[in-house]
Amino acid sequence: MTLLEVTSDRVRPRTPSDEHTPKDILDFEFDPEGKLCHFVVRLGNVPSSLETCAGLVARHRVTILSGFHQKFSDSLLWSFFADFAEADISPSALASEIEFLPSSQSVRFKTATRGLLIDSFHFPILSSGERSIILTAGSLEAIFQQVRGVFGDGASARVLLFEMGKAAGAAMMKGVLDRLGPSFVRDELQTIMSLYSSSGLGRLHLVSLDFNQETAEVRAYDNFECATFKLSKVPRSNFIRGHLTGWFSQLMGTFLEVEEQHCVAMGNPFCYFGVKPMNSVGP
Numbered sequence: 001m002t003l004l005e006v007t008s009d010r011v012r013p014r015t016p017s018d019e020h021t022p023k024d025i026l027d028f029e030f031d032p033e034g035k036l037c038h039f040v041v042r043l044g045n046v047p048s049s050l051e052t053c054a055g056l057v058a059r060h061r062v063t064i065l066s067g068f069h070q071k072f073s074d075s076l077l078w079s080f081f082a083d084f085a086e087a088d089i090s091p092s093a094l095a096s097e098i099e100f101l102p103s104s105q106s107v108r109f110k111t112a113t114r115g116l117l118i119d120s121f122h123f124p125i126l127s128s129g130e131r132s133i134i135l136t137a138g139s140l141e142a143i144f145q146q147v148r149g150v151f152g153d154g155a156s157a158r159v160l161l162f163e164m165g166k167a168a169g170a171a172m173m174k175g176v177l178d179r180l181g182p183s184f185v186r187d188e189l190q191t192i193m194s195l196y197s198s199s200g201l202g203r204l205h206l207v208s209l210d211f212n213q214e215t216a217e218v219r220a221y222d223n224f225e226c227a228t229f230k231l232s233k234v235p236r237s238n239f240i241r242g243h244l245t246g247w248f249s250q251l252m253g254t255f256l257e258v259e260e261q262h263c264v265a266m267g268n269p270f271c272y273f274g275v276k277p278m279n280s281v282g283p
């Protein structure tokens with residue numbers, strides 16, 4: 001029997017937030033008092049090119065606010081938001097100095113409009129190499145509320161949200177299987193579950209997994225779908241429950257069902273999902 005106990009309370013941090021810090025993506029900054037600027041620098045992929053460029057920026061007391069860098073076969077891209085409020089150089093002068101670096105290939109920059117800086121250099125957004133779209137949790141919850149407003153807070157809305165989640169979960173797992181292969185995914189599923197937190201859906205932990213019995217248990221913290229409900233008498237997850245249904249059904253190549261056994265909407269500290277074969281008898 002393939003039984004994997006992947007998480008225990010003994011090794012789990014006492015407070016789940018110990019594990020994670022927020023990840024701010026490079027898309028929006030607003031500071032009317034600052035002198036904000038967005039730089040996109042392409043450097044030769046040679047040792048210390050990024051370090052040299054960052055050192056030049058720091059020497060001019062430019063405050064780097066956020067950003068990312070990406071390595072390509074022949075170059076290195078560094079994109080960052082910066083504040084020039086304390087700097088001893090203008091953005092255009094800094095761009096000129098960066099252009100003179102031996103490893104420099106290109107420099108682009110854009111200054112903020114009345115303190116507002118929104119990324120207009122990068123498109124599309126890629127996650128695992130696939131085009132991705134960012135929705136705030138508030139936007140997604142507003143969509144769900146609209147669904148409940150149109151269909152009522154009953155079976156129709158639950159089924160619709162569940163099926164939406166199921167399709168999304170199956171698509172995500174299919175992409176993972178195509179990219180990593182079934183054997184790797186089965187062996188490293190605990191690590192791969194981090195896709196839920198890396199994509200912002202929630203912090204999901206695989207508690208147990210049994211491929212032979214086709215069962216699993218998942219503990220979910222910060223499930224956005226349930227956090228807005230208070231004192232519910234029933235579990236409130238439909239989209240994430242559907243997502244896990246599609247995810248595990250795609251993984252195991254069979255039809256599974258997922259039951260939400262505990263829910264933050266009912267006052268529990270986390271949502272808890274049990275995965276089992278469809279129409280199986282038992283808890």
Ligand SMILES: [Zn+2]
Pocket residue numbers: 223226235236237260262263264265270271272
């Ligand atoms: Zn819940």
